[in-house]
Amino acid sequence: MSRDRWRPAIESAHRLSLGRLFETGALEVAADTSGCWHWSRNGEKVAEVRYEASLGETEGTLGLFYNWTHDGEVKAVRCHIRLSSLPLNYGGRRWYMHCPYTNRRALVLHKFAAIEQFCHRTTVRPLPTYASQRVGGCDRVIEQRWALRRRMGDTMSDLCGEPYKPKWMRWHTFERYAARDAELAAREAAYMKRMFGIASIYNVVSLWI
Template identity: 35%
Template structure:
Protein backbone atom coordinates (compact mmCIF):
# COMPACT_ATOMS: atom_id res chain seq x y z
CA UNK A 1 0.00 0.00 0.00
CA UNK A 2 2.73 2.49 0.93
CA UNK A 3 4.34 2.06 -2.51
CA UNK A 4 1.22 3.60 -4.08
CA UNK A 5 0.08 7.22 -4.06
CA UNK A 6 -1.85 8.68 -1.14
CA UNK A 7 -4.22 11.64 -0.86
CA UNK A 8 -4.54 12.59 2.81
CA UNK A 9 -7.09 15.38 3.28
CA UNK A 10 -5.60 16.63 6.56
CA UNK A 11 -2.11 16.71 5.07
CA UNK A 12 -3.36 18.56 1.97
CA UNK A 13 -4.95 21.23 4.20
CA UNK A 14 -1.86 21.46 6.44
CA UNK A 15 0.42 21.91 3.41
CA UNK A 16 -2.05 24.44 1.96
CA UNK A 17 -2.78 22.56 -1.26
CA UNK A 18 -6.46 22.99 -0.41
CA UNK A 19 -8.26 25.36 1.93
CA UNK A 20 -11.63 24.83 3.66
CA UNK A 21 -13.99 27.71 2.91
CA UNK A 22 -12.20 28.68 -0.30
CA UNK A 23 -11.85 27.83 -3.97
CA UNK A 24 -8.17 27.56 -4.79
CA UNK A 25 -6.61 27.58 -8.20
CA UNK A 26 -4.64 24.77 -9.73
CA UNK A 27 -1.45 23.87 -7.87
CA UNK A 28 1.36 21.43 -8.56
CA UNK A 29 1.73 18.40 -6.32
CA UNK A 30 4.46 15.76 -6.08
CA UNK A 31 4.82 12.43 -4.30
CA UNK A 32 8.26 11.46 -3.08
CA UNK A 33 9.74 8.30 -1.64
CA UNK A 34 12.58 8.38 0.88
CA UNK A 35 14.65 5.97 -1.23
CA UNK A 36 13.59 6.59 -4.86
CA UNK A 37 13.03 10.35 -4.66
CA UNK A 38 10.21 11.85 -6.73
CA UNK A 39 7.67 9.19 -7.71
CA UNK A 40 4.89 11.16 -9.40
CA UNK A 41 3.83 14.75 -10.15
CA UNK A 42 0.52 16.26 -11.07
CA UNK A 43 -1.81 19.18 -10.48
CA UNK A 44 -4.57 19.55 -7.96
CA UNK A 45 -7.45 21.97 -7.53
CA UNK A 46 -10.32 22.12 -5.06
CA UNK A 47 -13.48 24.05 -4.27
CA UNK A 48 -14.38 23.89 -0.58
CA UNK A 49 -16.31 27.15 -0.50
CA UNK A 50 -19.66 25.45 0.10
CA UNK A 51 -20.96 24.82 3.59
CA UNK A 52 -21.38 21.06 3.27
CA UNK A 53 -20.10 20.00 -0.17
CA UNK A 54 -17.17 20.59 -2.46
CA UNK A 55 -14.87 18.85 -4.90
CA UNK A 56 -11.23 18.09 -5.54
CA UNK A 57 -9.83 17.54 -9.02
CA UNK A 58 -6.51 15.83 -9.64
CA UNK A 59 -4.58 15.39 -12.88
CA UNK A 60 -1.77 12.89 -12.81
CA UNK A 61 -0.38 11.80 -16.19
CA UNK A 62 -3.35 10.37 -18.10
CA UNK A 63 -5.49 10.27 -14.95
CA UNK A 64 -8.01 13.07 -14.49
CA UNK A 65 -10.24 12.42 -11.50
CA UNK A 66 -12.84 14.55 -9.78
CA UNK A 67 -13.57 13.55 -6.19
CA UNK A 68 -16.54 14.83 -4.21
CA UNK A 69 -15.96 16.29 -0.74
CA UNK A 70 -18.46 16.52 2.12
CA UNK A 71 -18.23 18.12 5.53
CA UNK A 72 -19.83 17.17 8.81
CA UNK A 73 -20.20 19.35 11.92
CA UNK A 74 -17.78 18.72 14.78
CA UNK A 75 -18.99 18.38 18.36
CA UNK A 76 -17.23 21.53 19.56
CA UNK A 77 -17.81 23.69 16.50
CA UNK A 78 -16.38 23.86 13.02
CA UNK A 79 -16.64 21.27 10.28
CA UNK A 80 -14.66 18.16 9.34
CA UNK A 81 -14.10 17.52 5.62
CA UNK A 82 -14.02 14.07 4.02
CA UNK A 83 -13.52 12.56 0.58
CA UNK A 84 -16.43 10.59 -0.83
CA UNK A 85 -14.88 7.37 -2.14
CA UNK A 86 -15.66 7.10 -5.87
CA UNK A 87 -16.19 3.33 -5.58
CA UNK A 88 -18.01 2.82 -2.27
CA UNK A 89 -19.52 6.30 -1.68
CA UNK A 90 -18.21 6.08 1.92
CA UNK A 91 -16.58 9.01 3.69
CA UNK A 92 -12.80 8.71 3.95
CA UNK A 93 -9.99 10.95 5.12
CA UNK A 94 -7.41 9.18 2.95
CA UNK A 95 -7.62 7.85 -0.61
CA UNK A 96 -5.08 5.49 -2.15
CA UNK A 97 -3.93 4.72 -5.68
CA UNK A 98 -1.91 1.47 -5.54
CA UNK A 99 0.64 0.77 -8.29
CA UNK A 100 -1.22 -0.11 -11.50
CA UNK A 101 -4.58 1.28 -10.33
CA UNK A 102 -6.49 3.69 -12.54
CA UNK A 103 -7.89 5.97 -9.81
CA UNK A 104 -7.82 6.99 -6.16
CA UNK A 105 -10.22 5.13 -3.85
CA UNK A 106 -10.55 4.33 -0.15
CA UNK A 107 -8.61 1.48 1.44
CA UNK A 108 -11.81 -0.59 1.76
CA UNK A 109 -12.22 -0.53 -2.04
CA UNK A 110 -8.93 -2.31 -2.59
CA UNK A 111 -9.69 -5.00 0.00
CA UNK A 112 -7.19 -7.85 -0.01
CA UNK A 113 -5.59 -6.71 -3.28
CA UNK A 114 -3.30 -4.42 -1.32
CA UNK A 115 -1.50 -4.57 2.02
CA UNK A 116 1.16 -2.75 3.97
CA UNK A 117 4.65 -4.27 3.74
CA UNK A 118 4.69 -4.77 7.53
CA UNK A 119 1.78 -7.24 7.19
CA UNK A 120 4.17 -9.69 5.50
CA UNK A 121 6.88 -9.48 8.16
CA UNK A 122 7.32 -12.10 10.85
CA UNK A 123 7.69 -11.19 14.54
CA UNK A 124 11.48 -10.79 14.40
CA UNK A 125 11.48 -8.63 11.27
CA UNK A 126 8.70 -6.43 12.67
CA UNK A 127 10.84 -5.94 15.81
CA UNK A 128 13.89 -5.07 13.65
CA UNK A 129 11.84 -2.62 11.60
CA UNK A 130 10.21 -0.95 14.62
CA UNK A 131 13.52 -0.73 16.50
CA UNK A 132 15.29 0.94 13.57
CA UNK A 133 12.35 3.33 13.07
CA UNK A 134 12.49 4.33 16.73
CA UNK A 135 16.26 4.77 16.55
CA UNK A 136 16.10 6.94 13.42
CA UNK A 137 13.29 9.05 14.93
CA UNK A 138 15.26 9.74 18.11
CA UNK A 139 18.44 10.40 16.11
CA UNK A 140 16.72 12.80 13.71
CA UNK A 141 15.15 14.72 16.61
CA UNK A 142 18.43 14.97 18.51
CA UNK A 143 20.71 15.42 15.50
CA UNK A 144 22.63 12.17 16.11
CA UNK A 145 24.00 9.64 13.63
CA UNK A 146 21.78 6.50 13.73
CA UNK A 147 24.77 4.28 12.88
CA UNK A 148 26.58 5.33 16.08
CA UNK A 149 23.76 4.71 18.57
CA UNK A 150 21.46 1.86 19.50
CA UNK A 151 19.51 4.26 21.70
CA UNK A 152 20.71 7.85 21.43
CA UNK A 153 20.72 10.16 24.46
CA UNK A 154 17.62 12.18 25.27
CA UNK A 155 17.23 15.24 23.02
CA UNK A 156 17.52 18.49 24.98
CA UNK A 157 13.90 19.61 24.72
CA UNK A 158 12.21 16.17 24.99
CA UNK A 159 10.43 15.33 28.23
CA UNK A 160 11.93 12.53 30.28
CA UNK A 161 8.61 10.70 30.38
CA UNK A 162 8.44 10.64 26.58
CA UNK A 163 12.06 9.55 26.27
CA UNK A 164 11.62 6.80 28.90
CA UNK A 165 8.54 5.54 27.05
CA UNK A 166 10.57 5.33 23.81
CA UNK A 167 13.44 3.53 25.56
CA UNK A 168 10.94 1.03 27.05
CA UNK A 169 9.58 0.33 23.56
CA UNK A 170 13.11 -0.12 22.27
CA UNK A 171 13.84 -2.57 25.10
CA UNK A 172 10.68 -4.57 24.29
CA UNK A 173 11.75 -4.85 20.63
CA UNK A 174 15.22 -5.89 21.78
CA UNK A 175 13.73 -8.57 24.04
CA UNK A 176 11.60 -9.89 21.15
CA UNK A 177 14.74 -10.15 19.01
CA UNK A 178 16.64 -11.91 21.80
CA UNK A 179 13.78 -14.40 22.17
CA UNK A 180 13.81 -14.97 18.39
CA UNK A 181 17.55 -15.73 18.53
CA UNK A 182 16.97 -18.11 21.45
CA UNK A 183 14.22 -19.98 19.54
CA UNK A 184 16.40 -20.21 16.40
CA UNK A 185 19.39 -21.49 18.41
CA UNK A 186 17.14 -24.09 20.09
CA UNK A 187 15.83 -25.29 16.71
CA UNK A 188 19.36 -25.61 15.35
CA UNK A 189 20.39 -27.63 18.39
CA UNK A 190 22.97 -25.07 19.50
CA UNK A 191 21.36 -24.80 22.93
CA UNK A 192 20.61 -27.79 25.12
CA UNK A 193 17.35 -28.11 27.07
Template identity: 30%
Template sequence: MSRPRERVCLQDGLKLDLNRLARKGFVRQGANIGVRGITWTHSYWGDVATGMISADMSGKEEGWFRIQLGSLDQWITLTARPRHFGGQQWYFVCPVRNRLVSVLWKPNGATRFCSRQTWGRQVAYQSQFNDPTNRAHAGKARIKSKLIADLDPDEWDFPPKPKWMRWATYNAYSDRHDRYDDVLDCGLIALAAKFYGK
Protein backbone atom coordinates in the same frame (compact mmCIF):
# COMPACT_ATOMS: atom_id res chain seq x y z
CA MET B 1 7.93 -15.37 9.16
CA SER B 2 7.00 -12.60 6.75
CA ARG B 3 4.21 -13.05 4.25
CA PRO B 4 5.07 -13.76 0.63
CA ARG B 5 4.59 -10.73 -1.61
CA GLU B 6 1.36 -11.70 -3.32
CA ARG B 7 -0.25 -8.33 -2.61
CA VAL B 8 0.79 -4.85 -3.68
CA CYS B 9 2.42 -2.65 -1.05
CA LEU B 10 0.10 0.31 -0.43
CA GLN B 11 2.91 2.75 0.48
CA ASP B 12 4.65 2.09 -2.86
CA GLY B 13 1.68 3.73 -4.61
CA LEU B 14 0.31 7.29 -4.34
CA LYS B 15 -1.59 8.76 -1.40
CA LEU B 16 -3.96 11.74 -1.09
CA ASP B 17 -4.33 12.81 2.55
CA LEU B 18 -6.91 15.62 2.76
CA ASN B 19 -5.75 16.82 6.20
CA ARG B 20 -2.11 16.97 5.07
CA LEU B 21 -3.11 18.81 1.89
CA ALA B 22 -4.94 21.37 4.06
CA ARG B 23 -1.91 21.80 6.38
CA LYS B 24 0.33 22.39 3.36
CA GLY B 25 -2.11 24.94 1.88
CA PHE B 26 -3.11 22.91 -1.19
CA VAL B 27 -6.79 23.04 -0.15
CA ARG B 28 -8.55 25.53 2.09
CA GLN B 29 -11.96 25.48 3.74
CA GLY B 30 -14.25 28.15 2.34
CA ALA B 31 -12.16 28.69 -0.80
CA ASN B 32 -11.94 27.62 -4.42
CA ILE B 33 -8.30 26.78 -5.03
CA GLY B 34 -7.02 27.09 -8.58
CA VAL B 35 -4.84 24.51 -10.25
CA ARG B 36 -1.70 23.65 -8.27
CA GLY B 37 1.15 21.26 -8.91
CA ILE B 38 1.73 18.33 -6.59
CA THR B 39 4.67 15.92 -6.38
CA TRP B 40 4.92 12.59 -4.60
CA THR B 41 8.36 11.63 -3.33
CA HIS B 42 9.79 8.44 -1.92
CA SER B 43 12.63 8.42 0.60
CA TYR B 44 14.61 5.97 -1.54
CA TRP B 45 13.55 6.69 -5.14
CA GLY B 46 13.10 10.48 -4.95
CA ASP B 47 10.32 12.03 -7.05
CA VAL B 48 7.81 9.34 -8.02
CA ALA B 49 4.97 11.25 -9.72
CA THR B 50 3.87 14.77 -10.55
CA GLY B 51 0.34 15.98 -11.17
CA MET B 52 -2.09 18.86 -10.88
CA ILE B 53 -4.82 19.31 -8.29
CA SER B 54 -7.65 21.77 -7.79
CA ALA B 55 -10.42 21.92 -5.21
CA ASP B 56 -13.55 23.84 -4.36
CA MET B 57 -14.46 23.88 -0.66
CA SER B 58 -16.47 27.13 -0.81
CA GLY B 59 -19.80 25.38 -0.18
CA LYS B 60 -21.13 24.87 3.32
CA GLU B 61 -21.29 21.08 3.17
CA GLU B 62 -20.16 19.95 -0.27
CA GLY B 63 -17.32 20.53 -2.68
CA TRP B 64 -15.09 18.78 -5.16
CA PHE B 65 -11.47 17.78 -5.64
CA ARG B 66 -9.83 17.14 -9.01
CA ILE B 67 -6.58 15.27 -9.61
CA GLN B 68 -4.87 15.17 -13.01
CA LEU B 69 -2.00 12.74 -13.26
CA GLY B 70 -0.85 11.55 -16.67
CA SER B 71 -3.93 10.02 -18.33
CA LEU B 72 -5.85 10.09 -15.02
CA ASP B 73 -8.38 12.92 -14.65
CA GLN B 74 -10.43 12.10 -11.56
CA TRP B 75 -13.12 14.20 -9.84
CA ILE B 76 -13.77 13.35 -6.18
CA THR B 77 -16.68 14.63 -4.12
CA LEU B 78 -15.84 16.41 -0.85
CA THR B 79 -18.24 16.66 2.06
CA ALA B 80 -18.10 18.40 5.43
CA ARG B 81 -19.39 17.06 8.73
CA PRO B 82 -19.76 19.06 11.97
CA ARG B 83 -17.21 18.49 14.72
CA HIS B 84 -18.29 17.87 18.31
CA PHE B 85 -16.73 21.11 19.58
CA GLY B 86 -17.62 23.35 16.64
CA GLY B 87 -16.35 23.83 13.12
CA GLN B 88 -16.33 21.31 10.30
CA GLN B 89 -14.21 18.39 9.17
CA TRP B 90 -13.88 17.80 5.41
CA TYR B 91 -13.70 14.32 3.92
CA PHE B 92 -13.26 12.66 0.54
CA VAL B 93 -16.20 10.52 -0.57
CA CYS B 94 -14.72 7.26 -1.87
CA PRO B 95 -15.80 6.93 -5.53
CA VAL B 96 -16.51 3.20 -5.11
CA ARG B 97 -17.71 2.69 -1.54
CA ASN B 98 -19.35 6.10 -0.98
CA ARG B 99 -17.79 6.20 2.49
CA LEU B 100 -16.19 9.23 4.09
CA VAL B 101 -12.41 8.99 4.32
CA SER B 102 -9.52 11.36 4.90
CA VAL B 103 -7.07 9.36 2.79
CA LEU B 104 -7.34 7.93 -0.72
CA TRP B 105 -4.81 5.52 -2.24
CA LYS B 106 -3.73 4.68 -5.77
CA PRO B 107 -1.62 1.51 -5.56
CA ASN B 108 0.84 0.70 -8.34
CA GLY B 109 -1.08 -0.50 -11.38
CA ALA B 110 -4.40 1.07 -10.30
CA THR B 111 -6.28 3.47 -12.55
CA ARG B 112 -7.78 5.75 -9.87
CA PHE B 113 -7.69 6.84 -6.23
CA CYS B 114 -10.01 4.98 -3.82
CA SER B 115 -10.27 4.24 -0.11
CA ARG B 116 -8.15 1.55 1.54
CA GLN B 117 -11.26 -0.60 2.02
CA THR B 118 -11.95 -0.58 -1.74
CA TRP B 119 -8.65 -2.30 -2.48
CA GLY B 120 -9.33 -5.02 0.09
CA ARG B 121 -6.92 -7.94 0.04
CA GLN B 122 -5.21 -6.79 -3.15
CA VAL B 123 -2.99 -4.49 -1.06
CA ALA B 124 -1.14 -4.54 2.25
CA TYR B 125 0.78 -2.04 4.34
CA GLN B 126 4.58 -2.19 4.31
CA SER B 127 4.66 -3.44 7.91
CA GLN B 128 2.67 -6.53 6.89
CA PHE B 129 5.59 -7.69 4.74
CA ASN B 130 8.10 -7.39 7.61
CA ASP B 131 9.30 -10.22 9.81
CA PRO B 132 9.59 -9.62 13.60
CA THR B 133 13.21 -8.45 13.31
CA ASN B 134 12.41 -5.82 10.67
CA ARG B 135 9.36 -4.70 12.68
CA ALA B 136 11.59 -4.24 15.73
CA HIS B 137 14.11 -2.18 13.73
CA ALA B 138 11.29 -0.05 12.28
CA GLY B 139 9.75 0.44 15.73
CA LYS B 140 13.04 1.58 17.22
CA ALA B 141 13.54 4.01 14.34
CA ARG B 142 10.04 5.48 14.85
CA ILE B 143 10.65 6.02 18.55
CA LYS B 144 14.04 7.58 17.89
CA SER B 145 12.60 9.97 15.30
CA LYS B 146 9.96 11.15 17.81
CA LEU B 147 12.55 11.81 20.53
CA ILE B 148 15.63 13.02 18.65
CA ALA B 149 14.58 16.70 18.12
CA ASP B 150 17.73 18.64 17.19
CA LEU B 151 20.22 16.12 18.62
CA ASP B 152 22.69 14.20 16.48
CA PRO B 153 20.96 10.89 15.62
CA ASP B 154 24.29 9.05 15.32
CA GLU B 155 25.18 9.82 18.96
CA TRP B 156 22.08 8.29 20.49
CA ASP B 157 20.58 4.82 20.40
CA PHE B 158 17.80 6.06 22.70
CA PRO B 159 17.68 9.87 23.00
CA PRO B 160 17.07 11.70 26.28
CA LYS B 161 13.62 13.04 27.16
CA PRO B 162 12.67 16.21 25.26
CA LYS B 163 11.76 19.14 27.55
CA TRP B 164 8.17 19.29 26.32
CA MET B 165 7.41 15.57 26.81
CA ARG B 166 5.76 14.13 29.92
CA TRP B 167 7.71 11.55 31.87
CA ALA B 168 4.92 8.98 31.53
CA THR B 169 5.08 9.26 27.73
CA TYR B 170 8.87 9.06 27.70
CA ASN B 171 8.83 6.01 29.99
CA ALA B 172 6.28 4.30 27.72
CA TYR B 173 8.61 4.91 24.75
CA SER B 174 11.50 3.54 26.81
CA ASP B 175 9.59 0.35 27.67
CA ARG B 176 8.58 -0.17 24.04
CA HIS B 177 12.19 0.44 22.91
CA ASP B 178 13.35 -2.21 25.41
CA ARG B 179 10.80 -4.70 24.06
CA TYR B 180 12.09 -4.12 20.53
CA ASP B 181 15.64 -4.70 21.82
CA ASP B 182 14.49 -7.99 23.39
CA VAL B 183 13.05 -9.13 20.04
CA LEU B 184 16.33 -8.28 18.30
CA ASP B 185 18.37 -10.06 21.01
CA CYS B 186 16.23 -13.20 20.67
CA GLY B 187 16.74 -13.11 16.93
CA LEU B 188 20.53 -12.86 17.36
CA ILE B 189 20.56 -15.70 19.88
CA ALA B 190 18.52 -17.92 17.54
CA LEU B 191 20.80 -17.05 14.64
CA ALA B 192 23.93 -17.77 16.67
CA ALA B 193 22.48 -21.10 17.89
CA LYS B 194 21.68 -22.05 14.33
CA PHE B 195 25.12 -21.05 13.09
CA TYR B 196 27.24 -22.48 15.91
CA GLY B 197 24.97 -25.39 16.82
CA LYS B 198 26.01 -27.39 13.80
Protein backbone atom coordinates in the same frame (compact mmCIF):
# COMPACT_ATOMS: atom_id res chain seq x y z
CA MET C 1 -11.58 -4.59 -6.49
CA SER C 2 -9.29 -7.55 -7.16
CA ARG C 3 -6.48 -8.07 -9.68
CA ASP C 4 -5.80 -11.83 -9.65
CA ARG C 5 -4.83 -11.89 -5.96
CA TRP C 6 -2.58 -8.85 -6.43
CA ARG C 7 -1.74 -7.52 -2.97
CA PRO C 8 0.30 -4.30 -2.79
CA ALA C 9 2.14 -2.91 0.20
CA ILE C 10 0.55 0.26 1.59
CA GLU C 11 3.96 1.97 1.56
CA SER C 12 4.14 1.56 -2.23
CA ALA C 13 1.17 3.88 -2.78
CA HIS C 14 1.10 7.67 -3.11
CA ARG C 15 -0.83 9.15 -0.17
CA LEU C 16 -3.37 11.94 -0.52
CA SER C 17 -3.85 13.42 2.95
CA LEU C 18 -6.81 15.73 3.52
CA GLY C 19 -5.12 17.37 6.49
CA ARG C 20 -2.05 18.11 4.39
CA LEU C 21 -4.20 19.61 1.60
CA PHE C 22 -5.76 22.08 4.02
CA GLU C 23 -2.42 22.76 5.70
CA THR C 24 -0.72 23.72 2.42
CA GLY C 25 -3.66 25.78 1.14
CA ALA C 26 -4.55 23.39 -1.66
CA LEU C 27 -8.01 23.30 -0.09
CA GLU C 28 -9.79 26.28 1.46
CA VAL C 29 -13.34 26.45 2.79
CA ALA C 30 -15.63 28.67 0.68
CA ALA C 31 -12.97 29.08 -2.02
CA ASP C 32 -11.82 27.77 -5.39
CA THR C 33 -8.19 26.67 -5.60
CA SER C 34 -5.93 25.11 -8.21
CA GLY C 35 -2.31 24.25 -8.69
CA CYS C 36 0.19 21.45 -9.15
CA TRP C 37 2.27 19.30 -6.87
CA HIS C 38 4.92 16.60 -7.27
CA TRP C 39 5.60 13.34 -5.53
CA SER C 40 9.24 12.43 -4.97
CA ARG C 41 10.88 9.18 -3.92
CA ASN C 42 14.52 9.07 -2.85
CA GLY C 43 14.89 12.66 -4.06
CA GLU C 44 13.60 11.87 -7.56
CA LYS C 45 10.30 13.18 -8.97
CA VAL C 46 8.04 10.22 -9.69
CA ALA C 47 4.66 11.87 -10.33
CA GLU C 48 3.08 15.22 -11.16
CA VAL C 49 -0.55 16.01 -10.36
CA ARG C 50 -2.62 19.06 -11.23
CA TYR C 51 -5.61 19.82 -9.06
CA GLU C 52 -8.72 21.97 -9.09
CA ALA C 53 -10.89 22.27 -5.99
CA SER C 54 -14.12 24.03 -5.16
CA LEU C 55 -15.37 24.08 -1.58
CA GLY C 56 -18.49 25.56 -0.10
CA GLU C 57 -19.27 25.80 3.59
CA THR C 58 -20.20 22.11 3.98
CA GLU C 59 -19.23 20.21 0.82
CA GLY C 60 -17.13 20.43 -2.31
CA THR C 61 -15.18 18.67 -5.03
CA LEU C 62 -11.54 17.96 -5.78
CA GLY C 63 -10.38 17.11 -9.29
CA LEU C 64 -6.98 15.53 -9.88
CA PHE C 65 -5.35 15.35 -13.31
CA TYR C 66 -2.37 13.09 -13.99
CA ASN C 67 -0.95 10.50 -16.36
CA TRP C 68 -1.26 6.82 -15.47
CA THR C 69 1.03 4.28 -17.09
CA HIS C 70 -0.37 0.78 -17.26
CA ASP C 71 0.72 -2.18 -19.40
CA GLY C 72 3.08 0.15 -21.25
CA GLU C 73 0.35 2.63 -22.22
CA VAL C 74 0.00 6.17 -20.86
CA LYS C 75 -3.51 7.36 -20.06
CA ALA C 76 -4.63 10.86 -19.02
CA VAL C 77 -6.75 10.47 -15.88
CA ARG C 78 -9.23 12.79 -14.22
CA CYS C 79 -9.91 11.61 -10.68
CA HIS C 80 -13.06 13.19 -9.22
CA ILE C 81 -13.21 13.19 -5.41
CA ARG C 82 -16.29 14.33 -3.51
CA LEU C 83 -15.72 16.27 -0.29
CA SER C 84 -18.16 16.48 2.59
CA SER C 85 -18.12 17.60 6.21
CA LEU C 86 -19.84 16.83 9.50
CA PRO C 87 -20.44 19.28 12.38
CA LEU C 88 -18.37 18.81 15.53
CA ASN C 89 -19.85 19.01 19.02
CA TYR C 90 -17.39 21.73 20.05
CA GLY C 91 -17.87 23.79 16.91
CA GLY C 92 -16.47 23.74 13.41
CA ARG C 93 -16.68 20.88 10.95
CA ARG C 94 -14.64 17.80 10.13
CA TRP C 95 -13.99 17.34 6.42
CA TYR C 96 -13.74 14.05 4.54
CA MET C 97 -12.82 12.81 1.09
CA HIS C 98 -14.97 10.13 -0.53
CA CYS C 99 -13.42 7.17 -2.35
CA PRO C 100 -14.22 7.42 -6.09
CA TYR C 101 -14.91 3.66 -6.19
CA THR C 102 -16.85 3.01 -2.97
CA ASN C 103 -17.88 6.52 -1.79
CA ARG C 104 -16.45 5.60 1.62
CA ARG C 105 -15.34 8.57 3.74
CA ALA C 106 -11.61 8.89 4.34
CA LEU C 107 -8.98 11.28 5.63
CA VAL C 108 -6.33 9.63 3.42
CA LEU C 109 -6.68 8.11 -0.05
CA HIS C 110 -4.07 5.94 -1.76
CA LYS C 111 -2.94 5.71 -5.38
CA PHE C 112 -1.62 2.24 -6.13
CA ALA C 113 0.36 1.73 -9.33
CA ALA C 114 -2.04 -0.85 -10.78
CA ILE C 115 -5.22 1.16 -10.04
CA GLU C 116 -6.28 4.14 -12.10
CA GLN C 117 -7.67 6.43 -9.39
CA PHE C 118 -7.01 7.30 -5.79
CA CYS C 119 -9.03 5.09 -3.47
CA HIS C 120 -9.70 4.05 0.10
CA ARG C 121 -7.25 1.29 0.99
CA THR C 122 -10.10 -1.11 1.81
CA THR C 123 -11.19 -0.90 -1.85
CA VAL C 124 -8.46 -3.35 -2.87
CA ARG C 125 -9.09 -7.08 -2.39
CA PRO C 126 -7.31 -8.78 -0.81
CA LEU C 127 -6.59 -5.90 1.55
CA PRO C 128 -3.20 -4.15 1.19
CA THR C 129 -0.81 -4.69 4.07
CA TYR C 130 2.17 -2.88 5.52
CA ALA C 131 5.52 -4.34 4.49
CA SER C 132 6.28 -5.20 8.14
CA GLN C 133 3.20 -7.44 8.21
CA ARG C 134 4.67 -9.58 5.42
CA VAL C 135 7.70 -10.62 7.40
CA GLY C 136 7.47 -14.31 8.26
CA GLY C 137 7.02 -15.52 11.83
CA CYS C 138 10.59 -16.74 12.16
CA ASP C 139 11.98 -13.45 10.81
CA ARG C 140 9.90 -11.50 13.32
CA VAL C 141 11.26 -13.57 16.20
CA ILE C 142 14.85 -13.10 14.99
CA GLU C 143 14.34 -9.34 14.76
CA GLN C 144 12.88 -9.34 18.28
CA ARG C 145 15.96 -11.16 19.58
CA TRP C 146 18.30 -8.65 17.94
CA ALA C 147 16.18 -5.77 19.29
CA LEU C 148 16.49 -7.28 22.77
CA ARG C 149 20.27 -7.29 22.51
CA ARG C 150 20.28 -3.69 21.29
CA ARG C 151 18.25 -2.64 24.32
CA MET C 152 20.71 -4.47 26.56
CA GLY C 153 23.69 -2.79 24.92
CA ASP C 154 25.03 -6.28 24.12
CA THR C 155 27.44 -6.02 21.17
CA MET C 156 29.35 -9.24 21.93
CA SER C 157 26.94 -12.13 21.44
CA ASP C 158 25.15 -13.63 18.46
CA LEU C 159 21.85 -15.50 18.27
CA CYS C 160 23.51 -18.91 18.52
CA GLY C 161 23.99 -18.54 22.25
CA GLU C 162 22.76 -16.64 25.28
CA PRO C 163 23.07 -12.84 25.50
CA TYR C 164 26.20 -11.30 26.99
CA LYS C 165 25.83 -9.39 30.27
CA PRO C 166 27.23 -5.84 30.11
CA LYS C 167 29.28 -4.95 33.19
CA TRP C 168 26.97 -2.13 34.22
CA MET C 169 23.77 -4.19 34.13
CA ARG C 170 22.32 -5.61 37.34
CA TRP C 171 21.94 -9.36 37.50
CA HIS C 172 18.19 -9.39 38.05
CA THR C 173 17.78 -7.15 34.96
CA PHE C 174 20.05 -9.37 32.90
CA GLU C 175 18.18 -12.50 34.02
CA ARG C 176 14.90 -10.93 32.91
CA TYR C 177 16.36 -10.19 29.46
CA ALA C 178 17.93 -13.66 29.26
CA ALA C 179 14.61 -15.32 30.12
CA ARG C 180 12.87 -13.37 27.38
CA ASP C 181 15.60 -14.32 24.91
CA ALA C 182 15.25 -17.98 25.86
CA GLU C 183 11.50 -17.76 25.24
CA LEU C 184 12.07 -16.21 21.82
CA ALA C 185 14.81 -18.76 21.01
CA ALA C 186 12.35 -21.57 21.73
CA ARG C 187 9.81 -20.01 19.38
CA GLU C 188 12.50 -19.59 16.72
CA ALA C 189 13.48 -23.25 17.06
CA ALA C 190 9.84 -24.30 16.68
CA TYR C 191 9.51 -22.22 13.48
CA MET C 192 12.73 -23.67 12.11
CA LYS C 193 11.64 -27.22 12.92
CA ARG C 194 8.35 -26.76 11.08
CA MET C 195 10.07 -25.04 8.16
CA PHE C 196 12.71 -27.75 7.71
CA GLY C 197 10.10 -30.42 8.24
CA ILE C 198 8.05 -29.02 5.37
CA ALA C 199 11.19 -28.64 3.25
CA SER C 200 12.05 -32.30 3.88
CA ILE C 201 8.60 -33.38 2.74
CA TYR C 202 8.97 -31.37 -0.49
CA ASN C 203 12.42 -32.90 -1.08
CA VAL C 204 11.02 -36.40 -0.73
CA VAL C 205 8.12 -35.62 -3.05
CA SER C 206 10.47 -34.09 -5.65
CA LEU C 207 12.49 -37.32 -5.75
CA TRP C 208 9.39 -39.20 -6.84
CA ILE C 209 8.26 -36.72 -9.48
